[in-house]
Amino acid sequence: MDKNQGTPDSSVVNRTNEEWQKILPADVYYVAREKGTERPFTSKFEHSKEIGTYYCAVCGNPLFRSDTKFESGCGWPSFYEPISKTSIIYLKDDSHGMERTEVECGKCKSHLGHVFDDGPPPTGLRYCINGVVLDFKKAEEARKKYESSK
Numbered sequence: 001m002d003k004n005q006g007t008p009d010s011s012v013v014n015r016t017n018e019e020w021q022k023i024l025p026a027d028v029y030y031v032a033r034e035k036g037t038e039r040p041f042t043s044k045f046e047h048s049k050e051i052g053t054y055y056c057a058v059c060g061n062p063l064f065r066s067d068t069k070f071e072s073g074c075g076w077p078s079f080y081e082p083i084s085k086t087s088i089i090y091l092k093d094d095s096h097g098m099e100r101t102e103v104e105c106g107k108c109k110s111h112l113g114h115v116f117d118d119g120p121p122p123t124g125l126r127y128c129i130n131g132v133v134l135d136f137k138k139a140e141e142a143r144k145k146y147e148s149s150k
């Protein structure tokens, strides 16, 4: 369904953390590059039901569609499926005495959050994502932009 939606330009973004620190707002840098976690129940996206696409706030890589978002009650924006297989990287995370799977942006390798296997069908997965590293674009705005650029 989304075969072409992912990354026409699939080049990986490589920057040092010093460079990222200059480019990114402090809260984004903390989560994306230092693998921090935003405080739960603080993201403006947690309860958002707007139709559109969620992008990586660091590099603009499309990550999740709004129709895969669900109310998990965990305090962070939650999705059951990424836009494409390559939009996300999975890493084993043994920190804090837990065995978890960390998810990073497939393009710039920014830390996004974790994925758990207690999500809803059809995937049974719960991508628990820090809202601060997400950038949302409404479908309607994207369409208008596309129309006006023709």
Ligand SMILES: [Zn+2]
Pocket (backbone or CB within 6 Å): 056, 057, 058, 059, 060, 061, 105, 106, 107, 108, 109, 110
């Ligand atoms: Zn990214």
